[in-house]
Structure formats: structure tokens, C-alpha cells
Amino acid sequence: MSDQTGPGTPGPGGPGDQDRPEDSASERMHYAGYQGEPADKADQDSMSSIFHRAKHPVDTSGAPAKGSDVAAGGPEISAGTHDGPEALGTPPHQTDSTRNPQHTVMRGGAGSGGVTPRRPRSADHDRRAERRAERVIALWFMLSVVGTVGFVITNFVGDKHKEYYTPCLGSALGIAVGGLGIGLILWAKRLMPHEQAVQERHEFTSAKEEIAVTEAEIADGFADTGLTRFPLLRRTLLGAGTVLGGLVVVPLLNLTNAKPGKKLDHTSWVKGARLVTEEGRYVKLGDVSIGGIETVFPAIPVTGANGQVSYQAKTDLHTKADSTTILIRLPPGVDRPRKGRENWSVDGHVAYSKICSHAGCPVSLYEQQTHHLLCPCHQSVFDVLDGCRAIFGPASRSLPQLAIAADSDGYLYARNGDYDEPVGAAFWERS
Amino acid sequence: MTTASPPDFVKRPGPVRKLNRAADERFGTQAGLRRNLNKVFPDHWSFMIGEIALYSFVILLLTGIYLTLFFDPSNTEVVYNGSYVPLKGVEMSRAYASTLDISFDTRAGLVFRQIHHWAALIFVASIIVHLMRVFFTGAYRKPREVNWLIGVGLLILGILEGFAGYSLPDDLLSGTGLRIAASIAQSIPIIGTWASFMVFNGEFPGANFLPRLYVVHILLVPGVLLALIGAHLAILWQQKHTDFPGPGKTEHNVIGHRVFPIFAVKSGGFFMMTFAMIALLGGLAQINPIWMFGPYDPSMVSSASQPDWYIGFLDGSTRLMPPWEFRGLGHTVPAVFWPTAVLPGILFTLLAIWPFLEARFTGDTKSHNLLQRPREAPTRTALGAMAISFYLVLWISGGNDVIAKTFSISLNAMTWAGRIGLLVVPPIAYAVTKKLCLNLQDKDAEIEHHGIETGIIRQLPNGEFVEDHRPKPEPVPDYPMVPTDRYALPAANGHGDGHGTGIARRAGKAVSGFFVEEKDKEPEAPGKH
Numbered sequence: 032m033s034d035q036t037g038p039g040t041p042g043p044g045g046p047g048d049q050d051r052p053e054d055s056a057s058e059r060m061h062y063a064g065y066q067g068e069p070a071d072k073a074d075q076d077s078m079s080s081i082f083h084r085a086k087h088p089v090d091t092s093g094a095p096a097k098g099s100d101v102a103a104g105g106p107e108i109s110a111g112t113h114d115g116p117e118a119l120g121t122p123p124h125q126t127d128s129t130r131n132p133q134h135t136v137m138r139g140g141a142g143s144g145g146v147t148p149r150r151p152r153s154a155d156h157d158r159r160a161e162r163r164a165e166r167v168i169a170l171w172f173m174l175s176v177v178g179t180v181g182f183v184i185t186n187f188v189g190d191k192h193k194e195y196y197t198p199c200l201g202s203a204l205g206i207a208v209g210g211l212g213i214g215l216i217l218w219a220k221r222l223m224p225h226e227q228a229v230q231e232r233h234e235f236t237s238a239k240e241e242i243a244v245t246e247a248e249i250a251d252g253f254a255d256t257g258l259t260r261f262p263l264l265r266r267t268l269l270g271a272g273t274v275l276g277g278l279v280v281v282p283l284l285n286l287t288n289a290k291p292g293k294k295l296d297h298t299s300w301v302k303g304a305r306l307v308t309e310e311g312r313y314v315k316l317g318d319v320s321i322g323g324i325e326t327v328f329p330a331i332p333v334t335g336a337n338g339q340v341s342y343q344a345k346t347d348l349h350t351k352a353d354s355t356t357i358l359i360r361l362p363p364g365v366d367r368p369r370k371g372r373e374n375w376s377v378d379g380h381v382a383y384s385k386i387c388s389h390a391g392c393p394v395s396l397y398e399q400q401t402h403h404l405l406c407p408c409h410q411s412v413f414d415v416l417d418g419c420r421a422i423f424g425p426a427s428r429s430l431p432q433l434a435i436a437a438d439s440d441g442y443l444y445a446r447n448g449d450y451d452e453p454v455g456a457a458f459w460e461r462s
Numbered sequence: 463m464t465t466a467s468p469p470d471f472v473k474r475p476g477p478v479r480k481l482n483r484a485a486d487e488r489f490g491t492q493a494g495l496r497r498n499l500n501k502v503f504p505d506h507w508s509f510m511i512g513e514i515a516l517y518s519f520v521i522l523l524l525t526g527i528y529l530t531l532f533f534d535p536s537n538t539e540v541v542y543n544g545s546y547v548p549l550k551g552v553e554m555s556r557a558y559a560s561t562l563d564i565s566f567d568t569r570a571g572l573v574f575r576q577i578h579h580w581a582a583l584i585f586v587a588s589i590i591v592h593l594m595r596v597f598f599t600g601a602y603r604k605p606r607e608v609n610w611l612i613g614v615g616l617l618i619l620g621i622l623e624g625f626a627g628y629s630l631p632d633d634l635l636s637g638t639g640l641r642i643a644a645s646i647a648q649s650i651p652i653i654g655t656w657a658s659f660m661v662f663n664g665e666f667p668g669a670n671f672l673p674r675l676y677v678v679h680i681l682l683v684p685g686v687l688l689a690l691i692g693a694h695l696a697i698l699w700q701q702k703h704t705d706f707p708g709p710g711k712t713e714h715n716v717i718g719h720r721v722f723p724i725f726a727v728k729s730g731g732f733f734m735m736t737f738a739m740i741a742l743l744g745g746l747a748q749i750n751p752i753w754m755f756g757p758y759d760p761s762m763v764s765s766a767s768q769p770d771w772y773i774g775f776l777d778g779s780t781r782l783m784p785p786w787e788f789r790g791l792g793h794t795v796p797a798v799f800w801p802t803a804v805l806p807g808i809l810f811t812l813l814a815i816w817p818f819l820e821a822r823f824t825g826d827t828k829s830h831n832l833l834q835r836p837r838e839a840p841t842r843t844a845l846g847a848m849a850i851s852f853y854l855v856l857w858i859s860g861g862n863d864v865i866a867k868t869f870s871i872s873l874n875a876m877t878w879a880g881r882i883g884l885l886v887v888p889p890i891a892y893a894v895t896k897k898l899c900l901n902l903q904d905k906d907a908e909i910e911h912h913g914i915e916t917g918i919i920r921q922l923p924n925g926e927f928v929e930d931h932r933p934k935p936e937p938v939p940d941y942p943m944v945p946t947d948r949y950a951l952p953a954a955n956g957h958g959d960g961h962g963t964g965i966a967r968r969a970g971k972a973v974s975g976f977f978v979e980e981k982d983k984e985p986e987a988p989g990k991h
Contacts (some may be wrong), residue, residue: 186570192545200573201745205738212734219727227939230502230716230946232702232831235605289664291655295648309761326761348760352641352667355761385761390645390780390798391666392638393763407763408642409781410863410873423874427785427797456645457787457796459654 154221164221171214178206295453295461298354298384299345300433302448304329306358306382307344316378316441319360322399326385327358329445353454355393356433357385358443359415361402369418375434380443382433383419384454387411389426391455404430428457468949500946503725504705504718508599510732512592517736518585519691525578526680532568534560535630535676537669546753554632554757557672561631561752577744582624584740586772589617597816597846599833601704603826607817609697612690614814619687621772626679628750628770632672635750635767637758641666642780649799667760706833709939713831717939720946768861778859779805782880837906840899847895848888855883909934 153160181203189196237245258265306314307330319325328350330342345354361379368376375381383404387394392408397415403422404413411426413419419430431454436446453461472479485491503509536556542549544559546566564571593613596602602610625643629636644666647658662668702716711717719725743749755764769777779801788795812819820842821827836843858865859880866873913931921927 191569191571192566197572197576198745200570201577201741201743203745204573204577205742205745207738208734208741209738212731212736212738215727215731215734219724219731223724223727225941227710227717227941227943228500228502228720228946229710229943230500230702232714232716235701235829283660286660287656287663288669289659291659291665294665295655328761348667348758349665352760353665389796390642392641393761395763407767407863408638409777410877411785421785424877425780425783425785425797425801427787456648456798457794458648458658459651459793459795461794462789462792 152221152225161222164217168214168217168221171210171217173210175207175210175214178203178208178210182207291460295455295458298329298449298454299331299350300329300354300356300445300449301331302445303332304445304448305332305342306330306356306435306443306445307342307346309346311344311346313342314358314443316380316437316443319358319380321360321362321379323360324397325358326393326395327356327382327443329354329356353386355385356382357394357397357404358382358435359397359402361415365402365416367416367418369432372418372432372434374436375432375446377435377437377443380435381415382435382443383413383415383430384433384450385430386455387426388421388428388430388454389424389456394430466949468951496947498699499720499722500948501699501702501721502716502718502946503721504703504716506706508595509703511588511595513729513732514736515585515588515592516691516695517733518581518588518740519687520733521581521737521740522578522585523684525574525581526684528570528574529564529578530680532560532564532571533557533630533676535672536560537632537672549753549756552757555672557630557632558752558757561633565753573741573745576747576749577740579628579749580743580747581740582627583749583771584736586617586620586624589613589620590772593617594846594850598836598843599704599706600830600839600842601833602817603830604817604821605701605829606697606704607821609694609701610817611814612694612697614810616687616690616694618810619683619690623679623683623687624770624772626675626683630672630675630679631750631752632758633752634755634758634762634764635752635769637667637760638763638767639769639773640671641760645796645798646802649796650803651793651795651799654799667758702831704831704833706835709937710943711832713829716831717943768864771857774860775853775856776802776806776860778856778862778880781862781877782856782859782884784881837899837902840896840903843899844892844896848892851891852884852888855880855887859884 154164155161182200185196185199185203189199253259258268306325306327308314308325308327312318313330314325314327328344328346330344332340333343334340359381361381363379366376366379366381385393385395387406387408389406389409389411392406394404394406394411394413396405396407397403398405402415404415404419405411406413406424406426409425411424412422413426413430414422418432421427421429431450431452433445433450434447435443437443475483482491482495534556538556539553540556540559542552542554542559542562544550544562544567546562549562561575564575566572596610596613625639629640629643640662644658644662647661648654650657659665662671663674703718705711705716705718708717719728756762768774780798783797783801785797786800787797836846859877862876862880863873865871866876913933916930916932918930919927920930
């Protein structure tokens with residue numbers, strides 16, 4: 032770089048005028064600017080072009096760190112010199128000679144070891160820019176205070192039932208922490224010195240001697256325990272430890288207040304239980320129109336002291352979790368009951384478990400036209416006409432059917448009692 | 463800025479120096495403090511993704527503590543009488559009622575609840591993106607396999623923690639999720655029924671289940687997460703961060719910013735920015751409006767009920783699973799077992815053992831500190847793309863009902879597209895990615911050999927047109943390179959404190975012993991260690 036002529040002055044003694052470079056391809060390789068654009072475009076002082084700086088923040092021209100010092104600049108050509116648009120066959124421009132490889136330092140020059148730092152920030156050499164950066168950062172910190180104050184005021188003075196409350200709190204908190212965050216980042220970026228600290232890494236592997244000593248000491252210590260010499264000690268210790276570890280089973284088993292037993296096989300339906308809705312209305316023939324559905328729960332018959340039968344609707348969570356049943360009224364004649372279930376329906380009313388046989392979600396979407404039930408969780412589809420057979424999706428079992436009948440008053444009730452198979456998701460013990 | 467000779471010992475210390483010396487006299491802090499403050503962290507935007515996960519976790523802890531002060535994790539049924547009119551008089555669990563109270567009757571309750579939820583979503587998301595960064599750059603290679611394992615553990619625990627969290631309010635959506643979880647537990651062969659009864663304390667919905675879930679959510683899992691995050695960071699600190707190749711960078715150095723001050727200030731600012739973004743989300747973007755779902759009722763479900771995004775892939779795998787239930791010998795292995803227990807088991811196991819698999823198949827047992835570009839390891843990158851596409855097909859299928867409804871597509875068609883896509887898309891992703899990587903490698907090699915095209919066409923004397931190429935420039939560092947330590951300590955002389963020579967030390971000792979009451983001995987204090 033030292034023999035680089037000043038921009039615009041193809042110096043005396045410089046080979047520029049006399050020795051035009053050979054028109055060889057190998058030389059021409061270097062003519063172009065190495066920033067991916069013809070060097071001709073680079074004007075005398077690349078600092079003067081904001082566009083150039085924005086596009087190429089890493090200055091590789093070999094310009095010294097002090098940006099204002101242009102004189103020692105890199106291989107730029109003189110101001111106002113412009114080759115014009117590249118044209119085919121354009122001979123190398125006169126001044127191109129200054130960009131001969133031997134006179135053009137491609138990468139910052141040998142003297143700087145190829146290391147050309149990023150152009151310094153304006154704050155580094157301009158006191159006013161530094162103060163400006165400081166003020167901007169301070170402004171963000173002040174904004175953070177505004178956000179914090181806003182948060183406190185909204186929190187205590189704001190009406191928590193108004194719609195603005197939560198958005199205002201969130202925005203104020205965002206400004207409070209965000210202002211501080213932006214300020215901190217600007218502080219580090221604009222005012223702290225930019226440099227790349229180089230730190231050595233160290234091998235993790237220890238020296239062989241170190242390893243040998245450590246291993247030997249551990250082995251000696253182990254020998255001191257005598258575990259190798261006293262087999263009875265060793266075995267009883269292992270045995271006692273294993274047995275003690277078995278204690279973990281105790282808290283695990285204590286976690287449940289009930290063994291599974293046959294609980295999954297049964298629901299709350301009993302023989303004679305009426306079908307009751309969520310609102311506590313016993314479902315009668317005629318309550319559900321054709322194509323309609325009703326979610327029903329068991330109302331358990333209770334015989335009072337005077338022999339009178341009353342019904343107790345069970346709509347608690349536990350009953351709902353397994354006894355929820357969907358009552359569908361089909362148009363006459365479309366149902367194709369399974370063998371042995373011919374009299375499980377009354378006047379087109381069929382009752383199936385609403386708990387999906389796949390993962391236990393309530394099967395709650397009924398398509399009137401196709402008579403399909405759809406589970407919204409995993410899209411299993413059940414064909415109501417075909418005994419709620421699973422026809423699509425991940426469910427593989429039909430929904431269990433509840434046998435129903437109507438009493439003399441027209442109230443629907445469970446004629447056989449509970450479902451004849453477990454409802455809901457399958458499990459290991461289920462056949 | 464280069465290493466200077468050691469500064470003088472300040473004889474009249476100010477309060478900060480006094481504090482420093484007081485700590486040093488008790489704990490011998492100076493060498494460690496200096497080493498750690500001067501620790502260098504490399505600079506790359508992709509290294510900040512893991513930081514987002516860390517900061518989200520801190521935000522989760524902060525907002526979570528606030529929520530615990532108001533939340534009542536109880537299954538006890540109460541009649542709601544809060545200020546949300548549509549649910550007045552409705553019977554519900556105290557968990558749900560107190561969540562409503564947090565949302566409507568607690569100062570800053572809703573905003574912190576929403577920040578908590580958003581932070582959870584971003585926590586898992588940033589873990590996964592961080593994992594992809596680590597995977598595609600080969601950062602998990604020796605010596606960092608253990609941190610990879612810890613990271614996989616953090617991902618799994620993060621998903622579990624998120625699921626436990628959004629199950630706590632006991633609304634219709636979370637109750638439905640728990641029901642499915644119970645069915646999954648129930649589906650495990652042999653122990654399934656017992657497992658489900660143990661977790662839920664009886665048959666679903668169980669007895670006093672929410673207090674247990676609460677303990678898991680606020681104590682057990684966060685405790686393990688905290689410990690694992692601590693280990694993750696400690697290992698990172700000890701092993702030093704990986705870096706991409708660049709000017710001056712080798713396998714044996716780290717180039718970047720020192721912890722103090724730039725890295726610390728930048729990281730502090732980044733934490734604040736993460737917090738600010740999540741606070742804005744929590745304030746302005748509604749999430750999990752449990753009052754719209756209503757209390758849990760096992761007989762009801764809303765359509766298009768979607769879990770939080772990180773559960774979506776399991777939802778999708780469940781939806782795509784064909785109805786294959788194995789029955790025989792009086793036992794059943796339900797269809798739900800395979801996509802929800804076996805599949806994630808396989809996926810996470812493969813993920814966990816990947817560094818060891820790769821080391822085995824490539825025979826690469828060397829330690830690496832420099833990262834690779836994805837194109838430099840085409841097979842790994844292609845396998846990663848394959849895994850991502852597999853995950854995405856599952857994830858999209860998790861919302862296939864919403865997609866089907868939005869775009870008026872048959873739901874059955876969506877399901878079948880997912881089933882076929884799950885088998886077809888990953889191999890295509892593999893092939894395309896591998897080809898892409900190899901082509902990019904070719905491109906790199908070409909630039910290496912022929913230089914970069916300049917767009918300048920020239921005519922040779924013989925009439926031939928040629929395009930000028932320029933050699934690819936060596937990359938230059940952005941900023942001046944300086945040694946880590948600002949001051950050089952004289953080489954350790956056996957006593958390791960580096961203050962003075964042996965003779966000076968002995969002299970100092972003698973002097974301090976002689977003038978034991980004199981203040982003069984202060985400068986020689988290190989000699990007494």
C-alpha cells in the first residue's frame with residue numbers, strides 16, 4: 032500500500048502511463064473492484080457515499096482506520112473519473128494501470144496482515160456524535176421510566192374491568208423493559224469499544240500422568256474399602272440397597288386411593304334408570320324430534336320408605352366422565368340394529384355412549400343427513416345406523432349401545448342396566 | 463487496547479475495591495473473577511436463540527410466582543360469583559373460579575397470566591429453533607454431546623411443563639386434554655390402568671387431581687428444569703461456546719466479546735427485549751381465554767379444540783393413526799398407544815442418541831469447536847430436513863379439522879393426505895436437501911477455483927469474449943483483534959498470585975512481618991495467602 036499513488040494523481044514514476052498492462056486475462060482478473068462491482072464506481076472517497084457505506088460496511092479498500100484521512104486510500108481512482116457503462120471490448124482505462132496487481136493492494140496490504148477493521152463509528156472520532164449517541168440512549172432509558180410509571184398508574188388507578196386495562200398494562204410493561212433493553216443494546220453498540228477479544232481454548236483431556244495418578248488413587252481407595260475382600264459385606268450391601276430401593280413402590284402405590292379393579296368396566300347406569308338431561312328433565316317419547324339428539328345421564332331409581340320410586344339424577348363430574356350417553360332419534364326404518372339388539376331402541380330412539388372409544392372425548396357432532404357421529408378431538412367417525420361402527424379415523428371400536436325402553440308414561444329408561452362393554456378408551460385388561 | 467504491563471496496586475481503595483478485597487480475603491476470588499469476566503463469547507445472531515429460551519424461562523418463573531399467589535388449585539366445586547357475568551351462578555371447580563378471578567378481579571392478573579402463557583409458547587419454540595441451530599451446524603459433536611442430551615431433556619420437560627400448565631385452569635379445553643392424557647396412560651400395555659389410576663388418583667377425572675398437577679407444575683418440573691438449565695449453562699461456560707469459522711478463528715481459540723462489559727450489557731438488553739416482546743404479546747394478543755370455554759364438563763367439547771402448539775404434533779399423529787388395535791389373549795393394545803406413547807418415545811430417543819449415532823457412522827471421534835455450515839454435512843442436513851418435514855406433517859395434521867373447515871376440504875381427504883404425506887414427504891425432503899447441499903458445495907468449490915464472476919465481459923485479441931473473474935476475497939474480521947486479558951500478569955512463580963518475584967515476595971513477607979502494625983504492609987497482602 033505504501034507505493035500506492037494518491038488518488039487522482041497517477042504519480043510520476045508510477046508505471047501508470049508508460050506501461051499499460053498486458054491485455055491478458057490473468058491480469059484483467061484484478062481490474063474489477065473486489066466488492067462485486069466495477070471499481071470504477073467507487074468514487075474517490077468512499078466515505079462520501081452513504082450508499083456505498085451502507086452496502087459495504089466492511090471496507091476492504093485498505094483505507095486506514097481514521098475515515099477522514101483519504102489520502103492513503105486504497106486503489107480508488109480519481110474523482111470524476113468514470114469509465115461509463117461497461118461496454119464490450121472497452122480497453123482498460125488509462126488509470127487502470129494503478130490497479131495492476133503489483134500496485135494494487137487487494138486486502139488491506141501485507142503490512143496490516145490482512146486485517147482491516149470495520150470503519151469506525153462516528154462516535155469514535157466525533158465528540159458530538161458521541162454525545163448524540165449518549166442522548167439517544169438516555170432517551171430510551173427515560174422512556175423506560177415513562178413505561179414503568181404508566182404501568183404503576185394503570186395498575187392502581189385504572190379500572191380493571193375496563194377493556195383498556197390489560198392492553199395498557201402490557202404496553203406499559205413492554206415500554207418499561209423494552210426501553211431499558213434498547214438503551215442497553217445501543218449503549219453496547221454505540222459507545223463501548225468494538226474489538227474482538229481472542230481467547231485460547233484449552234484441551235479438556237488431562238495429562239497421562241494426571242489420569243494415571245487419579246485412577247490409581249481411586250483404585251487404592253476402593254481397595255481400602257475391602258469390598259473385594261469381603262464378599263458377604265458386598266452382597267448384603269447390594270441386597271439391602273436393592274430392597275431399600277424397592278421402597279419407591281410404596282409412595283407410588285399410595286398415589287392412588289383406588290385399585291383399578293373392574294371400575295373401568297362399569298358406569299353409573301342401572302336397570303330402570305331414567306334418561307335425564309343436563310337440566311334435570313326426564314326424557315319422554317316425543318321430546319326429541321326426528322333427526323334430533325339429546326345428551327342424557329342416568330337418573331337412578333330410589334325406592335323410598337313408602338315404596339314410592341323417585342329418581343335421582345346423577346350429573347356429577349365422575350358420572351359424566353363415563354355415563355354420558357347420546358340419545359338420537361332416527362327416522363323410522365333406517366336403523367340396522369345388530370343381532371340381539373333389535374329391541375334396544377324405542378320408536379327410532381337409539382342411545383349410545385357419548386364417550387369416544389378412541390381417547391374418551393365426547394362424540395358431539397351429529398350429521399343429520401348421513402347419520403354420522405364425529406368426535407371433534409381426533410375426527411373418528413361413527414355410523415349411527417350401523418350400531419355406531421367406527422368407519423373413519425383412529426377409533427377402532429363401535430360406541431357401546433345402551434338398551435333403552437319406554438315405560439307406560441313414555442319415559443325412557445335403561446332396560447338392561449349398564450352397558451354390556453366398557454365405555455371410553457380401551458385398556459390392557461379389556462378383551 | 464493491547465495487553466499492558468500490570469497496573470499498580472491501588473493503595474487507597476474506594477468502596478468497590480474494598481468490597482472486592484474483602485471478598486478476596488475470604489474466598490480468593492481474584493483469579494476466577496478475572497478469568498470469568500474476561501471470558502469471550504463469540505458473536506452470531508443464531509447463538510441468541512438459546513438465550514431467548516433462557517430468558518423466557520426467567521419470565522415464566524417471575525410471572526409464575528405472581529400467579530401462584532392468586533391461583534387455588536382445588537377440585538372443590540363452588541358456585542361462581544365473580545365479575546364475569548355470563549358464568550355467574552355456574553358450578554365450577556375452585557381452580558377454574560380462581561383463574562377467572564385472576565383474569566377479571568385481580569390487578570394485573572390477566573396481563574401476567576397471558577404473559578405467562580405466551581412465554582411458555584415461546585420457551586418451547588425457542589428451544590426447538592435452538593435445537594435446529596445446534597443440529598444443522600454440528601454444534602453437538604464431541605465434546606458437547608452431554609449438553610445435547612441435557613437439551614433434549616429440557617425440551618421434553620418443557621413440553622410436559624407446558625401441558626401441565628395449561629391443564630391447571632380446569633376449563634373445558636384443558637379438561638379435554640387431560641381426558642386424552644388419561645386415555646393415553648390407560649393404553650400402555652400391562653401397567654396402563656394402574657398408571658392412569660395412580661396419576662389421576664382413581665378413575666378419570668380422579669379425586670383431588672389438580673393439587674397434584676399443581677405440585678408437578680410449580681415445584682417438580684420447574685426444579686428439574688432449573689437444575690438442567692444450570693447444568694446446560696455451566697457446561698457451556700466450561701467448554702466455551704462454539705463458533706463459525708472466520709478470519710483468525712481456529713479450533714483452539716474463541717473470538718468475540720468479553721463477558722464484561724459488552725456481552726453482559728448486550729445480554730441484559732436482549733433479556734429486556736425478550737421480556738418486552740412477550741409483555742406486549744401478553745397485553746395485546748389474547749391467549750387462552752378460558753372464560754369462553756367454560757368449566758370442564760366431560761360430556762361437552764367444543765369443535766376445533768386445539769392444544770398449545772407444541773402438543774400439536776402428538777394430536778396430529780393420533781389423528782393420522784389408522785384404527786389398528788391389537789386384541790388377543792384377553793388383552794388389548796389400543797390404537798392410541800402407538801402414536802402418543804411409542805412414536806414420541808422413538809422420536810425423542812433418536813434425537814437424544816443422534817450425536818452418538820453420527821459419531822459412530824462417520825467414525826469422527828475428534829473434538830470440534832468450529833461449526834459447520836449445513837451444506838458441509840449434506841447427509842446430516844438432509845436427515846434434519848427429513849425430520850422437520852415429518853414433524854411438520856404431523857403438526858399440520860393436528861389442525862386438519864381447522865384447515866379442512868377453512869379451505870372447505872374434505873376432512874377425510876386431509877387425513878389421508880396426512881397419512882400418505884407422512885410417508886412420502888420426508889424422503890422427498892431428504893433427497894431435495896441433499897441435492898441442494900451438494901450443489902451448494904459445487905458452487906463453493908467453483909468460486910474457490912475460478913473466483914467470483916464480475917459481470918465484466920472483455921474481448922480478447924482473437925475475438926473471444928471472456929468474463930472477468932476475481933478471486934474470492936479472504937474474509938476480514940469486523941473489528942481489531944485484541945488479546946483477552948487487558949493486562950499481562952508476570953508468569954506464575956509457583957505461588958500463583960503473580961505479585962512480584964520470589965525475592966520481592968520474601969522481602970515483602972519479611973517487611974510485613976516486621977512492620978506488622980504498619981499500614982505499609984497492605985500492598986503485600988497477597989503474599990500472606
